[in-house]
Structure formats: C-alpha cells, structure tokens
Amino acid sequence: MKTATSQTTLFLLLIIFNFQLINAQGCVAIRHFSSCVGNALENNLLGPGDIQIGSNYRYFKSFRHFRGTEEEADRVANETEVVNNAHAWDFFITYGITDRLYASATLPFVINTRSSLYEHGRNERNTTFSRGLADVRLGVGYWVFNPANNPNGNLALGLGVKLPTGNYNASDIFYNVGPEGSPQVRPVDQSIQPGDGGFGITLDFQLYKKIFTDFYLYAGGFYLINPRETNGTRTLRETLSPILENEAIMAVPDQFSSRLGLSYAISPLFSTSLGARFEGIPVKDLMGGNKGFRRPGNVLSLDPGLAYMANNLSINLNVPIALRRDRPQSVTDLETQMATGNPRNGDAAFADYAINLGITFRLPNKKEISTPDVQSPF
Structure with missing residues (x-):
C-alpha cells in the first residue's frame, strides 16, 4: 500500500462510514439492529481476498417517557418510569470479492x-433480564463507481438478510402478577427480546464526497423489511386492561436508520465527524400486515464522532445525543x-444518548495493493 496517501484515505473512509456498524440511538421503541452489510469505511479499498474483522459495542439507558413528541416528565419525578439498560455487541467479518x-x-x-x-403489580419495582445471540445478518455491497477512478466520492449499495436466530420468546420471573399475587414466569417485554422472530431483508446505501480540503460530506442508511406480521409471543398486555386485547401478541416490525454529516481530518491519526442521525420503527411496515403490538417511534440525534487509525487498526467512538423524540x-x-x-396514544421510553465504540482490523491479501495516487485529505 502506498504509505501516507492510501493510509489516510483509508482512515477518512473509516470515519465516513462507521455508521454501518453503529446502531440505534437508544429507546424502548428501537431495538438493537445495524445494517446487514457490516462495512466500515475501509471497504472502499478492499481488494480481492482482503479481510476486515471487527466489533462494535453499544450501550444506552432509556427512561424518559414520550407520547408523541411531548415528554411525560412526571414519570421520572414520581419514580414510575420504565428503565431499560441495553448492551449490544456486533462481531463482523467482511471479505473483498473484487475491488468493488x-x-x-x-x-x-x-x-x-x-x-x-x-x-x-404496580406497587413494587422489579427487574427482568435477557441475554444471548440476537438475529444474525448476512449481506453484500457494491461500489457503484470504480474506486480507482473516483477517490473523492463514491456510492455503495447493499442488500442483506436477517435470520431469526435470536430468541423472541425469552422469559423471566414477574412478581405480584400470578394467583394471589404470586410470581409468574412470562415473556419479557418486546424491547429486550434478543430476536424478533422474522426473516428480514435489508436495503442500505452509503456515500461520501470531498467538498473542501480535509472536509468530506457523508451519508448512509438502511431499511429493514420484516414481512412477518406477528411472532406468536404473548405480551400479556390484555391482563393490564381488556381494551388492550389487540396488543396481546408481539409484532415483527420494520426498522430504519439514516445519517448525514461532515467529517474533518485533525491529523494523520485522528479524525472527527459531526452530523445528524434519524432512526426508528415505523407505524406501518412496507410489506405484510400491521397487527400485533409494537411501539413505533423515532429519534433525531446530533451525532458527534471521533476516530483513530494506525496501520490497519481503526477505533471509532460515536455518542449520538437525542434532540427530538x-x-x-x-x-x-x-x-x-x-x-x-x-x-389513545401509547408511550415509549427513550434515552438521552447512546455510546457506540467500534474496533476494526484489516487483513490485506497482499502486502501491497494498488491505490489511487491522490492528494491526502489530511
């Protein structure tokens, strides 16, 4: 690889597209998910046989309740809020089939x-728990323009599948809800189920464009199509009120995320980005029916990021901060x-921010690869 030029170009791409590995901002309405094409920025320069491996960790705490865009601040003040603590790890591998x-x-x-x-039982706070494998994703991506001839901008399109490998009927002990107030084993809430029970199709895109020296515009997004309507797992919401009979079974909803912003090279080792992120679960799916219980919701966030790259190792940190829920x-x-x-308008609990930390390592098939001889953006 050509030293400064290709390394810094590679690093710039890491900042622009780490979106594909970074997941939802954090709310009860939005479950853990990321693009099926787990591509970080280096994919723009992956040659045939090149391999990229990595992991992304996400954490959020949701506790602020909203109906529509209005916060129900009394829930926190009265200590009646629902609190979700969510930890998620994505382990991924990307393989370069061709240069594109x-x-x-x-x-x-x-x-x-x-x-x-x-x-x-409404009189005593208790905690339920879930863990394990979530829904595995497989996908392919393709750069529309030849990277060798378009070093200052490109567009990639991706197609993937989501497999129903995660448990969508995970259960735990619920207190004061059984006969005479006894404990009872029930499915945990939809928001903390490891899986959703459906085969899904993911469409995604990512693009970047150099606009000034050291400044690049970036954008990306994915949409998860879940054709299955419901997964058969009970919510037991009808036990809270008879009018919730139509919410007795969990839905398998679609999900989406998009990102737009600017990246800036601070030095040959560090780069930063700032943009907007919009993501959520729609009220209605693109395919299939819309019966069953779901919490539709969306979050608009300010999305600052920082990344580091040395040789083939890349580390990135993003902390999206909710602006509108x-x-x-x-x-x-x-x-x-x-x-x-x-x-009637149900509520959902949202986080103030999320923490996303990603690490990737590139394993080139050859010690040197041919890259465009362009001026370094750093």
Whole structure:
C-alpha cells in the first residue's frame, strides 16, 4: 500500500462510514439492529481476498417517557418510569470479492435489563433480564463507481438478510402478577427480546464526497423489511386492561436508520465527524400486515464522532445525543380509539444518548495493493 496517501484515505473512509456498524440511538421503541452489510469505511479499498474483522459495542439507558413528541416528565419525578439498560455487541467479518464487491456477516449478542412497576403489580419495582445471540445478518455491497477512478466520492449499495436466530420468546420471573399475587414466569417485554422472530431483508446505501480540503460530506442508511406480521409471543398486555386485547401478541416490525454529516481530518491519526442521525420503527411496515403490538417511534440525534487509525487498526467512538423524540399513534392505538371513542396514544421510553465504540482490523491479501495516487485529505 502506498504509505501516507492510501493510509489516510483509508482512515477518512473509516470515519465516513462507521455508521454501518453503529446502531440505534437508544429507546424502548428501537431495538438493537445495524445494517446487514457490516462495512466500515475501509471497504472502499478492499481488494480481492482482503479481510476486515471487527466489533462494535453499544450501550444506552432509556427512561424518559414520550407520547408523541411531548415528554411525560412526571414519570421520572414520581419514580414510575420504565428503565431499560441495553448492551449490544456486533462481531463482523467482511471479505473483498473484487475491488468493488464485498460480502459481510454479523454475529450480534445482547444483554438487557428492564426495571418497572407496572409489569410487577404496580406497587413494587422489579427487574427482568435477557441475554444471548440476537438475529444474525448476512449481506453484500457494491461500489457503484470504480474506486480507482473516483477517490473523492463514491456510492455503495447493499442488500442483506436477517435470520431469526435470536430468541423472541425469552422469559423471566414477574412478581405480584400470578394467583394471589404470586410470581409468574412470562415473556419479557418486546424491547429486550434478543430476536424478533422474522426473516428480514435489508436495503442500505452509503456515500461520501470531498467538498473542501480535509472536509468530506457523508451519508448512509438502511431499511429493514420484516414481512412477518406477528411472532406468536404473548405480551400479556390484555391482563393490564381488556381494551388492550389487540396488543396481546408481539409484532415483527420494520426498522430504519439514516445519517448525514461532515467529517474533518485533525491529523494523520485522528479524525472527527459531526452530523445528524434519524432512526426508528415505523407505524406501518412496507410489506405484510400491521397487527400485533409494537411501539413505533423515532429519534433525531446530533451525532458527534471521533476516530483513530494506525496501520490497519481503526477505533471509532460515536455518542449520538437525542434532540427530538417521537412516539406516534400506532395501528392498535387507533383501533382502540375508534372502538372506545376515547383518544389513545401509547408511550415509549427513550434515552438521552447512546455510546457506540467500534474496533476494526484489516487483513490485506497482499502486502501491497494498488491505490489511487491522490492528494491526502489530511
């Protein structure tokens, strides 16, 4: 590899596209997920036989309740809020098939806790727990323009599948809900289930464009299509109120995420980025029905990032900070509203911020690869 030029170009790409490995900002409405094509920025320069391995860790704590875009601040003040602590690890490997075509596999694991009053008789706060393998993703990506001839900008398109490998009926002990207030084993809430129970299709894109010396525009996003309507796992929400009978079974919802911003090279080793991130679960899916219980929601976040690269090792940190949170009316909310004549809009708990830390390492097939002889953006 040509020393300064290719290394710094590689590093710039790491900042621009670490979005593909960084996951949702954090809310009860939004479960852990990332693109099926687990490609960090180096994929732009992967040659045939090159391998990239890595891991991404995410953490968030959701506790602020919203109906629509209005926060229910009294929930925290009265200590009735639901608190989710979510830890997720993505382990991925990407293989360069050609200079433009690459394939990736992602093995995700989660550890989640959920503390609440309403799930345990409303008078006593208790915690439920889930952990294990989540839904495995496989995918391919392709750079539309030849990287050798387009060093200052490119567009990649990706297609992937999500396999229902995660447990979507994980259970734990719920207190004060059985006969005469006894404990009872029940499925944990949808927000902390490791899997969703459906085969999914993911469409994604990523692009970058040099706009000034040391400044690049970046954008990326994915949409997860989940054709399966419900997965058969009970929510037991109908035990809280008879009007929630239509929310008795968990849905298998779609999910989306997008990102847009600027990256800037601080030095040959460090680069930073700042942008906006918008992600969530839609009210209705693109394919399949919309029955069952889901918490639709979306988050608009300010998304600062910092990255480091030395040789083939890359480390990146992003901390998206929520600016706007929205829990819109769901299909079942509207059904209940029409049946009762009373306004109905469920709530969801969101995080203030999330922590995303990624590490990647590139294993070149050859000691040297041919790269464009372009001026270093650093």
